[in-house]
Amino acid sequence: MNRFLSIITYIILALFGFTMVVPFVWMLSTSLMTQSEFNKQETLFIPKEEYYLWKHGGEETRALLVMDKGETSVIHLLDEKLNIAEEYKEVPSGELALYKKKPSLHWENFSKAWNKVPFGLYFANTLYVSFASLLGVLITSLLAAYAFGRMEFKGKDFFFYLFLSMMMVPQPIYMISSYVLLDKINWLDSYNALIIPWCVNIFTIFLFRQHFKSLPKELFDAASIDGCSTFGMLWRIIVPLSKPVIATASIFSIITSWNSFMWPLVMINRPELRVLQVGLSYFNQEASTQTTLLMAASTFSIVPVLILFFLAQKQIIASHAKTGLKD
């Protein structure tokens, strides 16, 4: 590829990369401002404290430079909070000195937002729900994928396609009827409603099945001769050989439950059972004018997932890439 084309490519990629990142940067930067700094809209990102000091007769007054006329300068005088106290004053330029202070970061926004609504509880609920359903998903998927991947039985294709077809039905389609169903069995407003229906994941079953099918037959023959039971093969041979794919599926599962929103929004009414996403959405309604707190809450709600993503980005990206390839 020639040089010119290559430079253009990098420029376009960088421009769009900037678009991808700038909402996050803005979110973080806004979360560290005071509300009045944000409302003033003087800068896009964290404002630097920068003003002039007017030294006169042993006193120092903060000032904003309006015009430099050479010998003299026109300034506004500022008060302690950097609001304009007195407008248009002409002073000798020699009495002015630029004063720069590092931008002050208002980390207290994070603790303010955290304490405003019980985010600690929401985090705990989300962690509990994510890991409980992960456990369920792993158990049901390992078992089912073992049968689909390594066994022959009547109706295998029927069940396989039945499972597959259910994956194609989008969640919002059966949201109303699920609500009615959970109401009938008295599961609304309980952890059961958040966990049990999500203890199965068809995609994970297929992911595991693909992997189990690829394991060499000889392993199983040898184990069988050694008197290993059917379940023993799953537990002693398949699971140890499948650690990477299990890890990938677990990350998928955690991110999905962490981010799930519509289901917990609909099924849960009691504030003490709220998960993080629902809690955040209520906070969005209650604190809609407190932009900086809202951004702080958004920031700490995505940080755990981003950390997980950065730690395992290679595996996450590689396994997402696979979903588009046909076998």
Add this chain to the structure above:
Amino acid sequence: MKPKWKISPYLYILPAFILLLAFRLIPIVMSFVLSFFEWSIQGTGNFIGLENYRNMFVDPVFWQSMRNTFWLVIIQVPATIVFSLLFAVMLNKIKYLKSFFRIIYFMPYVTSLVAVSIVWKLIFNEQTGLANTFLGYVGISPQAWLSESRGIFYLMFSSFGMDLPKYLHGPSQALFAVIIMTVWKSLGYNTIIYLAGLQNISKDYYEAAEIDGASKGKQFWHVTVPLISPTTFYVLIMTTIVSFQTFAQIYLMTDKGGPLNTTKLVVYYIYEKGFDMLEMGYASAVSLALFVLILALTIFQKRVEKHVNY
């Protein structure tokens, strides 16, 4: 296989099967049944036959939500395909910083829709938002974004003094803002899918094209585009299905599907009918209509795929 495995396979698929039966299959069937009932949130309902469907066909808000959803899909899906293919081709060509860009592009995809919807709602704020600040840099006047109910194409063309017929006004600027945000969020995932597809295309094709004297542009149109078409169909079908389900953005970024119902999408309408107005029977009828629509479109796209693929 060994004969002792005869009953055990069923036991192995049983846990998954029971959960799928209880929480997928039964609700899907129930959804169908509920659509024939007048059903409020508690207790039992009255059987009213096709009444819900009859009401649906004359419900102007239902049709508006369908129109809105149609506009969303018709813009979001092609935009996603074009941009993600473009990025994938570029990422595939570069030598340095490849994984850096991949991570950056993928980041929005893993973050929660709730948090990014809140952020983008502020980005599209008329007074304090980032969107209008950037528009200001290129000399475009501030837009109302999420509170603008007029069509985006109407706004674009009227700034050149041109008038469009009403059916070409397009989605409201508010819905267009939602589309921008959603494309931003899903771009990384689809770029990665395309990148994997591109790496599957053998280099021989390009070498052959090179020998025949085909330019880079010709190679893109006559080699890359046809050979990547299986991936394009995958992205097309998945993005279509996902677009039809858009909910959180509307719930968080707009005022109940406003202004003037122009961001009310079908799934949001189902939610509103079911959980705000407690007309669960009616909401089920709308769910079913959506299901049939998605199914029909998927089958149609699969049919087309058979004719097009290489």
